Amino acid sequence: MSYGSLPLLKSLHPAAVAAGADIPDAVTIDGLTLSRSDLIGAATSVAERVAQAERVAVLARPTATTVLAVLGCLIAGVTVVPVPPDSGTAEIAHILTDSGAQAWLGEAPEGAELPVVPVRAHARSWHTYPEPGPDTTAFILYTSGTTGAPKGVVLSRGAIAAGLDALARAWAWTSKDVLVHGLPLFHVHGLILGLLGPLRVGSPLVHTGKPTPAAYAAAPGTIYFGVPTVWSRVVEDPGAAKELANARLLVSGSAPLPVPVFERLRELTGQAPVERYGMSETMITLSIRADGERRPGWVGVPVEGVQTRLRDESGEPVPHDGESIGGLQVRGPMLFGGYLNRPDATAECWTADGWFRTGDVAAIDAGGYHRIVGRESVDLIKSGGFRIGAGEIETVLLGHAAVAEVAVVGVPDDDLGQRIVAFVVPRADAPGELEQALIDHVAQQLSVHKRPREVRLVESLPRNAMGKVQKKLLG
Incomplete structure (x- = not known):
């Protein structure tokens, strides 16, 4: 069945609900289960409240309020500025000032000076909004600020759609899957891959609140997301790990997965984890494919639309022999649109011929498999x-x-x-x-x-x- 043009949140196309094709368990989070019609109705109600804004801040706790706030903004074409809930006052002040956020949507930290727009989970609206253009900014995600004040990474709707579609093809991710994770909703991993990913392909999401071994074991899914710390804890709980044996993919990212954890996870679950590589600025550019070889310490091949290359300090090519290391450069349709208010920093990370300097050091073998060695600055x-x-x-x-x-x-x-x-x-x-x-x-x-x-x-x-x-x- 066709529902016409497919927007960024294509599984939430109102025509799907009108045709009676609901998803009763589209998102489960913080003790609530929201159907596809719940999400559309409540998020559209949010959209009506913020449609005249340009940018709003969302205190990204793992709650239904956060989910509806983000979806409402995406429906209305309003830019979301996710704020980590554990941010200090100085960091919050920098993010709000730098981003130009006009209000808090849903929740606000204590002492907030900006106006607060409530999110009402039980409100419903069936108003329809035109799909914003692919160049419309969906998110401004702030980096961790390890080398100075956090920088705002500008991500467009088109880049996000390209990144999610490429990843869905690499992982054979479909509406028949169920995604389980307990990752934060203020970074690419938990927010874009972990929330928008299932909403784009139409697969239910179960967010466990915290990514504990017990919570993962209790949530039956086909795909599980985790960072290395999560998987390290899972393998220390063999009973919980064995409950994941029926999963289709165990995905690890955000940092290198230690080889002993990789091997122990394979031993306990019967399958090797899938590793992938990305950044806030690039989303996911490299991944082991669902049907690909899974090697400890390797993050696979470029996803569809991505090209990579290695360069030494002089800008010369580095051989793809699996051992020689060089600065990793990438290009593809899912890359960011620059750092907000930082034209110098934006220009510095691009080469003259249009490649993004990731700042990471890698090796590539003759078959195109990539191994990330670490950051150029510290590794x-x-x-x-x-x-x-x-x-x-x-x-x-x-x-x-x-x-x-x-x-x-x-x-x-x-x-x-x-x-x-x-x-x-x-x-x-x-x-x-x-x-x-x-x-x-x-x-x-x-x-x-x-x-x-x-x-x-x-x-x-x-x-x-x-x-x-x-x-x-x-x-």
């Missing part, structure tokens, strides 16, 4: 004349039975340029005098020049809201 270590990827060393260290977590950095060294230092969180049963044993472990498995010159044992690693290690705080 490319130049020691003794060698270019070394921190991720390779971290992978080896995580394979040691005594290591729970690890982060490898390069610190200034008068002789070597940079000295490799490993910050290690040991397991509870780890033996004493561990440092030299770990140095020797790396030297035995990698080239000797890649061994850490120093191992520092720590109780924990600094991480941001998405679980990524903040290496700038180490050293």
Whole structure:
């Protein structure tokens, strides 16, 4: 059955409900289950309240209010500025001022100065709005701000649609799937992939609130999203992990998945996880395909419409031999439209011939499979004349039975340029005098020049809201 032109939220096309094709469990979140008609009616009511605005802020808690606020804005063509609910006052002030948000939609933090527009979950409207053009800005997502004040990433409706469609094809994601996750609703992973993805393909979404092993095990789905921290906890709960054995895809992203977690997940569930790569600025550009080979530490091939290349510091090509590393550059229809109010930063991240500099270091093999080594700024270590990827060393260290977590950095060294230092969180049963044993472990498995010159044992690693290690705080 055809419903005419297909908008960004194509499974929410009003004609579908008018034709009697409802989805009774379209979104389940925070104890509520909303049908397709619930979503259309309530979100259109929100759209009527904000249709005259240009940009509104949404305090992105994992609630039905957040879902309806986002959908209402998308229906009306109003730009959403998602705000992490744990943001401090200074960060919130920066986001609101930089984005030009005119109001809070749904909820507001304590002491909010902007007006607050309520979201009424039981209100209904069947007014229809024309589909905004593909160049219309859907979201301004703010980066984590690890290298200064958070930057606003401008994402258009057309870019989001292209990214989601490419991903759906790579994963054979259809309306017959059920997506389960408990990720935050203020980043690409949880918000765009995890909320708009199922609404675009028409598959039900179950949001678990928090991504705990018990919550995932209790929610029957075919696709599960998680970050490495989530999957690490799942494999530590074998009973919960085995409940996921009937899933079609276990997807890991936002940070590299440790190889031991990959292998343990495969052992407990009977299937290897699917890894993928993306950024706020690019959405998902690389992924293991549903029918593709799943290799620990590799994030697959470009999704449809994406091209990639590697360049060294001089801008010269890096061979695709699976070992040589270089700066990863990408281009494709799902890339962002620039940093809001930051023309210099926007221009700096693009090459003269139109490729986006991701800032990540990668290797590509002869078959087109990609391995992400880490960030150029913190994970490319130049020691003794060698270019070394921190991720390779971290992978080896995580394979040691005594290591729970690890982060490898390069610190200034008068002789070597940079000295490799490993910050290690040991397991509870780890033996004493561990440092030299770990140095020797790396030297035995990698080239000797890649061994850490120093191992520092720590109780924990600094991480941001998405679980990524903040290496700038180490050293």
